[in-house]
Amino acid sequence: MKQLMKGNEAIAEAAIQAGCRFFFGYPITPQNQIPEYMSKRLPQVGGCFLQAESEIAAINMVYGAGGAGARVMTSSSSPGISLKQEGISYIVGAEVPCVIVNMVRGGPGLGSIQPAQSDYYQATRGGGHGDYRMCVLAPGSVQEAVDLTQDAFDIADRYRNPVLVLGDGLIGQMMEPVDMDKVADRAPAADLKEKNWAANGHIPTEDSPRAIINSLYIDPQVLENHCKRLQAKYDLIAANECRWQEEMLSDAEIVIVAYGTTSRIARSAMRKCREKGIKVGMLRPITLWPFPDAALRKTLSTAKAYLVLEMSMGQMVDDVRLAINGERPVHFYGRTGGMVPTVAETAAQIEQLAQSIAPDDGTCRTEFEKTVRGAAEKIDAAAEVVGKKLDEAGKKITETFNSPELHKKAQDVGKQASDFAVRTADTVAKGVTELFGAIGKAVESVQKDLKDIEQQQKAESDESEPPKDGGKEGE
Amino acid sequence: MAVVFAKTKMLCEKPFHYCPGCTHGIIHRLVAEALDELGIGETAIGVAPVGCAVFAYDYFACDMMEAAHGRAPAVATGIKRVCPDKAVFTYQGDGDLASIGTAEIIHAATRGEKITTIFVNNAIYGMTGGQMAPTTLPGQVTTTSPYGRDTSHCGWPVKVSEMLSTLTGPAYIARVSVHDVPNIKKAKAAIKKAFQLQMEGKGFTLVEVLSTCPTNWGKTPQEALMWVKESMIPAYPLGVFKDVTAQPATPEGGAQ
Amino acid sequence: MEKQLLIAGFGGQGVLLIGQMIAKAAMHEGREVSWMPSYGPEMRGGEANCAVVVSDEPIGSPLVSEPPVLVAMNKPSLVKFMPRMPAGGTLLYNSSLIEGVPLREDITVIAVPCNKIAEKLGNDRVANMVMLGAVQKATGVCTVEAMRDTLVDWLGAKKASLIEINEAAMVEGAALA
Numbered sequence: 001m002k003q004l005m006k007g008n009e010a011i012a013e014a015a016i017q018a019g020c021r022f023f024f025g026y027p028i029t030p031q032n033q034i035p036e037y038m039s040k041r042l043p044q045v046g047g048c049f050l051q052a053e054s055e056i057a058a059i060n061m062v063y064g065a066g067g068a069g070a071r072v073m074t075s076s077s078s079p080g081i082s083l084k085q086e087g088i089s090y091i092v093g094a095e096v097p098c099v100i101v102n103m104v105r106g107g108p109g110l111g112s113i114q115p116a117q118s119d120y121y122q123a124t125r126g127g128g129h130g131d132y133r134m135c136v137l138a139p140g141s142v143q144e145a146v147d148l149t150q151d152a153f154d155i156a157d158r159y160r161n162p163v164l165v166l167g168d169g170l171i172g173q174m175m176e177p178v179d180m181d182k183v184a185d186r187a188p189a190a191d192l193k194e195k196n197w198a199a200n201g202h203i204p205t206e207d208s209p210r211a212i213i214n215s216l217y218i219d220p221q222v223l224e225n226h227c228k229r230l231q232a233k234y235d236l237i238a239a240n241e242c243r244w245q246e247e248m249l250s251d252a253e254i255v256i257v258a259y260g261t262t263s264r265i266a267r268s269a270m271r272k273c274r275e276k277g278i279k280v281g282m283l284r285p286i287t288l289w290p291f292p293d294a295a296l297r298k299t300l301s302t303a304k305a306y307l308v309l310e311m312s313m314g315q316m317v318d319d320v321r322l323a324i325n326g327e328r329p330v331h332f333y334g335r336t337g338g339m340v341p342t343v344a345e346t347a348a349q350i351e352q353l354a355q356s357i358a359p360d361d362g363t364c365r366t367e368f369e370k371t372v373r374g375a376a377e378k379i380d381a382a383a384e385v386v387g388k389k390l391d392e393a394g395k396k397i398t399e400t401f402n403s404p405e406l407h408k409k410a411q412d413v414g415k416q417a418s419d420f421a422v423r424t425a426d427t428v429a430k431g432v433t434e435l436f437g438a439i440g441k442a443v444e445s446v447q448k449d450l451k452d453i454e455q456q457q458k459a460e461s462d463e464s465e466p467p468k469d470g471g472k473e474g475e
Numbered sequence: 476m477a478v479v480f481a482k483t484k485m486l487c488e489k490p491f492h493y494c495p496g497c498t499h500g501i502i503h504r505l506v507a508e509a510l511d512e513l514g515i516g517e518t519a520i521g522v523a524p525v526g527c528a529v530f531a532y533d534y535f536a537c538d539m540m541e542a543a544h545g546r547a548p549a550v551a552t553g554i555k556r557v558c559p560d561k562a563v564f565t566y567q568g569d570g571d572l573a574s575i576g577t578a579e580i581i582h583a584a585t586r587g588e589k590i591t592t593i594f595v596n597n598a599i600y601g602m603t604g605g606q607m608a609p610t611t612l613p614g615q616v617t618t619t620s621p622y623g624r625d626t627s628h629c630g631w632p633v634k635v636s637e638m639l640s641t642l643t644g645p646a647y648i649a650r651v652s653v654h655d656v657p658n659i660k661k662a663k664a665a666i667k668k669a670f671q672l673q674m675e676g677k678g679f680t681l682v683e684v685l686s687t688c689p690t691n692w693g694k695t696p697q698e699a700l701m702w703v704k705e706s707m708i709p710a711y712p713l714g715v716f717k718d719v720t721a722q723p724a725t726p727e728g729g730a731q
Numbered sequence: 732m733e734k735q736l737l738i739a740g741f742g743g744q745g746v747l748l749i750g751q752m753i754a755k756a757a758m759h760e761g762r763e764v765s766w767m768p769s770y771g772p773e774m775r776g777g778e779a780n781c782a783v784v785v786s787d788e789p790i791g792s793p794l795v796s797e798p799p800v801l802v803a804m805n806k807p808s809l810v811k812f813m814p815r816m817p818a819g820g821t822l823l824y825n826s827s828l829i830e831g832v833p834l835r836e837d838i839t840v841i842a843v844p845c846n847k848i849a850e851k852l853g854n855d856r857v858a859n860m861v862m863l864g865a866v867q868k869a870t871g872v873c874t875v876e877a878m879r880d881t882l883v884d885w886l887g888a889k890k891a892s893l894i895e896i897n898e899a900a901m902v903e904g905a906a907l908a
Contacts, residue, residue, distance in 0.1 A: 004764070004766065024553065029770075048556045050586075053578050053581075053582035054578055061552050061556075063546075064554040065557045067540045068557035069557065094540075094541070113770070169770065173767065173768055175754060175765070175766040175767075176765050200561070201520045202518070214523075269791075270791075
């Protein structure tokens, strides 16, 4: 049976149903319902909720619990996620699975508490120090937040890497129907192996030797090998875990790319524009990393232009441009700081784009276009006249050049110039030879003088004390 | 022939990387022996710090995790909550515990987190080359206090054991030294007691061990041991600062 | 078919609950629904509002910036949101607390004296239920039966004694719409 649930609470319950028994967090709006829910529910299922002294401590508790082999989660919002970056880098380096939820709010700094998508770069480019990636899941509804949170635990365990669920204030605060029966008692994916690597105080065996959970590789060659192995893992994640949703793409000339909350706005705007006959569709990335670039490139078969809609100043648009690689124009529309684009303004962007890519049938839609077209016609006519005149002038020049009289005159002038050049060159050469002779003599004389002075100085210094400042040797 | 002394099995074969005259080796051994003698070593889980003991995961023969600088008590908290029946310990230096990790240690202590922290205080940053530590003594010369620690400029040493013993959460807090044999024996007893109380679920336990750093102090190993005795102990008096199992103090003797 | 409602008032008037009841009732009738509250500092005693969308297909934006249906429980909400309504929209307002505001003529206006009716019924706290009844009737966003089931479910066995007065409030409200 469906239940009306708030995004934050639904995520918390989904995690519990996926076997998460440990949660460490710190209060921050707009995700407080997650720790609050966990503090109530985890003791009921034999789990442990602990409010940490800081986000830094919380993520390190997650590292400890994950390292000991447990399914563990933490959640926060933008400023708190920044604090967790140190720990996330260590967790990735030490290959410990865990799930992190970021209910993004406006930034930078303390920012605002309203929904935003301005942590895209931080989420998809690693976030902390070092060479790494995290699988980033971006739900577009409360039901999807539930499904993705549960999948996140499997993905984290499968690759021994943290997984980030990236929502925002709207996804967290909104209530939508959730089918909880479907997600109850979700067993770990069948392909997952025993965590024989966990530091859980086990007696070492051949299968499960003494555990060392560590991200320190002091030998650079060993660290490079480690990073290459991690990279191979990321390649595997990219190959296996990429997700996206296609909406109305079969004939789409305008392709919107939007995720999470903005994909909801885009969906409403798209419907409005379809009613007006605009062929618009949407590709909604569900994994932000890996980014669905192959799927996006498939839309090139119908797309004339792309519109990226984000609650940021433009971050995911970079990935879209990388995927499209200059083959079509990629436009961007964004609101930020906690502002959510409205359906009306998004639809206006789509309509404007539709006009710009419309085939040229000679009709003018606006006064401005009429003026421009008129001006262009006049320029064309003028250019034609100028062209004709230039042609005529060219012909006359050619005729003049071809006349025999001109040829003879040119030959005479050439001969005179040649004679003059020969005479002049002789005089110049003579002068130069004389000049060099004189310079040579002067140099010889100067060299002789210098030798004399040197000998004189040597004689003097042999007699006297060496100069106190050490002299000026080797000038 | 009877074996009268052998390497404890709770230490790995790997030779220590510590400098000559550094007492980390002794402290490692005391921790390993305590774990072994209490029969909790094989299933113990240790957390290594950032500092000279960063490679502790190569030395203790049990499951180990390497923490970020100062975060060992938080990592140990996560582990202990998952493995409540196992002995969990952190091994931290003074920069790690008393500077960058103050929040983590105070909150682990006040939560009564059932872990044991071995706090190695040698009044200097060893690994990074002898910079001023939160526990550097007034007037002590380091690479970042070249004129001696000026208290009017950068304040006074942090007295971790005294400070933490004001909290309700800790079960046992003691400061010991390893500069001579009688003190090494006392240190061993304190570490053992800390682990014992952890396993009894009494609360947070910490043993502060005064340690040497001949390399960065610019002293011979022998001079370094003397410096612990003559300069450090007066500033960091030895003793038990908290013991929830101790008899109530008598008016004459005080609590130990 | 999609219906968008914006329900606004001040904290403590139960405006978020009105929205949740509508969303739940419509959900139980198999519709797609979303409920989105304003959140942040304003929820502490100040202004509170929520957007409810009910639809036959997956919902796009859960936000309602130009409300075709506005439920205003106090004067500041009416002043703030009425100008954003599209022509032809439906306004339900709490006439017990709102007077002296010139109302638009290009919208349908329904005055509901929520607090007056609630007082008459003997419990001022059911003022929001009076409005809920009116909204249900005026918009047809869900059936009366679904709304009643939701009410019973919400009150639960512990507060079953309150079903009668809440239901009476809804009936009174519906009668005005």
